[in-house]
Amino acid sequence: MRLIQFVLFLTIALFTLGIISFVGLYDYVKPQLPTVADLKSVRLQEPMRIYSAEGELMAEFGEKRRNPVLFENIPEQLINAFIAIEDTRYYEHQGIDPIGILRAIFVAASSGSTSQGASTITQQLARNITEIGNERSIERKIKEVFLAFDIEKNLNKQEILALYLNTIFMGQRSYGIGAAAYTYFGKSLNELTLAEMALLAGLPKAPSDYNPINSVARATDRRNIVLRRMLEENFITIDEYNQARNEPINAKYHQAKVAFSSPYITEAVRQEMYRRYGEDAYTGGFKVYTTITKKLQLAGEQALRNNILSYDMRHGYRGAVALIWDHQEGTPEENAITDYLKTVVPLADFIPAAVMDINKEENTATLLFSDGSRKILSHKGVKWARKYINERSQGPSPKRVSDVIHVGEQIWVRYYKDELWLTQEPEVNSALVSLDSNTGEVQALVGGFDFQQSKFNRATQALRQIGSNIKPFFYAAALDKGLSLATVFNDAPITSWNPSSLKSWSPKNSPNVYEGPMRLRQALGLSKNVVMVRVVRAIGVEAAADFLERFGFPEGNIDRTEAMSLGSPSFTPMQVARGYAVFANGGFLIEPYFITRVIDGEDKMVFEAKPKIACAECNIPSIYGESEKIAAIAYEEIEDMAQSEGNENILSNEEKEVEFISSENQSGGYAPRVISGEVAFLMRDALNSNVFGEPGWNGTGWRAGKVLAPRKDIGGKTGTTNSSKDAWFSGYGANIVTSVWVGFDDNRKTLGSGTAWPGDPDGISGGEAGAKTAQPAWNHYMKVALENIEEKNFPAPPGIISLSIDKYSGQLSNGGPTRKEYFIKGTEPSTYFVEELGTEIEDEASGQTQELF
Incomplete structure (x- = not known):
């Protein structure tokens, strides 16, 4: 007892x-330990997803791929598969399984190791969503047990399962069953077969070992174990077991369903999101909707790429990418060649190929591709490939395929008009930016030929000399000061002596042709450099530089010298497009943007763009007030001074200091007006002349009129810098403004001159310049962008009058060659053109006559 x-x-x-x-x-x-309240509100890490304006997925950023699913949307057999292999007594225990623990203790005591686990699904959840850790230790197990008790006390079994199945690591950066189903099978959960469900349930034990991408054999064994446990637990029948066990595994890595990839714009979005949200941008499940539409973005990319390739083909072939083998030493095994081709980093729509054979009789080459297929490259596909000598010189057109390529070489090919053509990685690069001029909405943004080639975004980051693309801004300054498009300046050589540098400056026209006195409209259309210099002298260098800032150009990028008039400042294509938008929208400085709204992981709107818009029809004054006018100066005096060689300023150089008013303070949500509607109208009309010209002369942008015919609501300006290092075309159509730049990243290199290649739809050859090098991309993009957009009528503002003037003098017409011209009221000519008649005088001594005038 x-x-x-x-x-x-x-x-x-x-x-x-x-x-x-x-x-x-x-x-x-x-x-x-974390509180259960924290567990209930745990935020599942989801990647950031970027969408087009239509809602199509463009990119995904984040280390963890996760697609959370609700419990009611999880197939019952998938739940059964996890319970069968991970925690058979899940619905019976309260967070820990004593029987499992005793079994683990017995194994540890008998073997001397802790290899046998006893974690329930609840304990695994505790470990997955907290910082308890994964090391095998008593302390960790104790923490798991206590937290598992708390979880079971505060969450029901369905909530626990849903949280577990959405957080468990499944390999290949996938967390949760939703992400894993797509990663391995490209399916949603309700599309999975029983065998695929069993495979997924087998992954958590060792995701790197059992996933079918790493080893089909190990994945098959593990899947069959899960199926056997499901059979033992009566979750499936013997027939279902046999059918699933015999099902072959068809798994491969599936990336996110990207509708179209445009990495330059999505990378810009990523950077902006990181700036706003830091590392949370990659884990918060943000859905970022952009202004980009698939049609316009792909049109911009295609126009830019085609234009770069066209330039590259004009300048000749620089040779093969690499020599894979020396054909004189024998040909390697085909598998070795295809293995090499598989390692080549993809570029644009190029295809890497190995030259296997040259058939001299048929004048063709046999090419091998990475998939083992062979295709024929004909002479037509290499006919363009003149030998590259330098930027200005190319060799003769090749007569035979063997003149260009050789056996053993790795080359690039592409399909052009459904035929195989030789190609090469271009060295020149480009950028394209397209905006809605009324809102600032970015409609297309292309930062280079290919993101894999270079991640540098030239559209937003490349500061390049603007060249003649700058001229419209200075002409606008002249109009703002009271000159008109009929004001005559002398197109004649200029030489200025700089006493400080002891050097002379002699700006030249391009081409080096001078035509004497001409109206500003014609001078802009023909891009006369010396006239531009005289205009800047007329309004004053400081006043012209100050005026540039109105268009959003940074003050630090503006060099306040006369060279500024010919485009020495450097701006990005985005800045240039924004500046040209002021002309297109009636005088308003819009703010470019490419994110319309951001939705967080809880489907709450955390950001919505509210752009300040342009309203040409609204009576909104310029934030700079009324500029000083020169209308009081006699027209004859303006003409005399404009044609002189001197450096006099016919206007005051002093600008009234005006504090820039933020668009936030504009009533009605309007963007700030930086030039008057009258000046904007005149410049829009002048840029239209740059495309369509007048009887007797064509503007430098005449190709746009050919490509976009019959539209007439377009205008733009070419731009070329000294030695043709940079080429531009910027302009508008309806409410779309677009800027294109072409040049080498190494700005020491010139664009040179090239030879037209067979089949070039634009037929470009000769010296490279804005009209030839950049404008074709603008033309072909705008042709797509303006499809189904009604031609826009730009009515004249109330302050504009129309008069007939003499085409040569700019004075009122008196019956000679005339044209209609627009004027801001008060700047129109007041005198009529009078043709001076010659007067003969007779020499009394000799009796001969001569002309007095």
């Missing part, structure tokens, strides 16, 4: 001691 009492007492004592120890241990560990 005493022995029984002792044992009973000891049992009670040990039990009490155990409870006290348990409570004490719980009090010690509890501060280190």
Whole structure:
């Protein structure tokens, strides 16, 4: 009896001691554990997804791929598969499984190791969503147990399962069953077969070992174990088991369903999101909707690429990418060649190929591709490939394929008009930016030929000399000061002496042709450099530089010298497009943007763009007030001074200091007006002349009129810098403004001159310049962008009048060659053109006559 009492007492004592120890241990560990409230509100890390304006996926950023699913959307057999292999007694225990723990203790005691696990699904969840860790230790297990108790106490079994199945790591950067189903099978959960569900359920034990991408054999074995456990637990029948066990595994890595990839714009979005949200941008499940539409973005990319390739083909072939083998030493195994081709980094729509054979009789080459297929490259596909000598020189047109390529070489080919053509990685690069001129909405943005080739975004980051693309801004300054498009300046050579540098400056026209006095409209259309210099002298260098800032150009990029008039400042294509938008929208400085809204992981709107818009029809004054006018100066005096060689300023150089008013303060949500509607109208009309010209002369942008015919609501300006290092075309059509730049990243290199290649749809050859080098991309993009957009009528503002003038003098017409011209009221000519008649005088001594005038 005493022995029984002792044992009973000891049992009670040990039990009490155990409870006290348990409570004490719980009090010690509890501060280190997250609260269940935290678990209920745990935010599942989801990648950032970027969408087009139509809602199509463009990119995904983030280390963890996760597609959270609701419990009611999880197939029952998928749940059964996890329970069968991970936690058979899941619905019976309260967070820990004593039987499993005893089994693990027995194994540890008998083997001396802790290789046998006993974690329930609840314990695994505790470990997955907290920082308890994965090391095998008593402390970690104790924490798991206590947290598992809390989880079971505060969450029901369905909530626990849903959280577990959405957080468990499944390999290949996939977290949760939703992401894993797509990663391995490209399916949603309700599309999975029983065998595929079993495979997924087998992954958590060792995702790197059991996933079918790493090893089909190990994945098959593990899947079959899961199926057997499901059969043992009566979750499936023997027929279902046999059918699923015999099902072959057809798994491969599936990336996110990207509708179209435009990495330059999506990278710009990523950077902006990181600036706003930091590292949370990659884990917060943000859905970022952009202004980009698939049609216009792809049109911009295609126009830019085709234009670059056309330039590259004009300048000749620089040779093969590499020599894979020396054909004189024998041909390697075909597998070795295809393995090499598979390692080549993809570029644009190019295809890497190996030259296997040259058939001299048929004048063709046999090419091998990475998939083992062979195709024929004909002479037509290499006919363009004159030998590259330098930027200005190319060799003769090749007569035979063997003149260009050789056996053993790795080359690039592409399909052009459904035929295989030789191609090469271009060295020149380009950028294209297209905006809605009324809102600032970015409609297309292309930062280079290919993101894999270079991640540098030339559209937003490349500061390049603007060349003649700058001229419209200075002409606008002249109009703002009271000159008109009929004002005559002398197109004649200029030489200026700089006493500080002891050097002379002699700006030249391009081409080097001078035509004497001409109206500003014609001078802009023909891009006369010396007239531009005279205009800047007329309004003053400082006033012209200040005026540039109105268009959003940074002050630090503007060099306040006369060279500025010919485009020495450097701006990005985005800045240039924004500046040209001022002309297109009636005088307003819009703010470019490419994110319309951001939705967080809880489907809450956390950002919505509210752009300040342009409203040409609204009576909104310029934020700079009324500029100083020169209308009071006699027209004859303006003409005399404009044609002179001197450096006089016919206008005051002093600008009234005006504080820039933020668009935030504009009533009605309007962008700030930086030039008057009258000046904007005149410049838009002048840029239209740059495309369509007048009887007797064509503007430098005449090709746009050919490509976009019959539209007439277009205008633009070419731009070429010294030595043709940079080529531009910027302009508008309806409410779309677009700027294109072409040049070498190494700005020491010139664009040179090239030879037209067979089949070039634009037929470009000769010296490279804005009209030839950049404008074709603008033309072909705008042709797509303006499809189904009604031609826009730009009505004249109330302050504009129309008069007939003499085409040569700019004075009122008196019956000679005339044209209609627009004027801001008060700047129109007041005198009529009078043709001076010659007067003969007779020399009394000789009796000969001569002309007096």
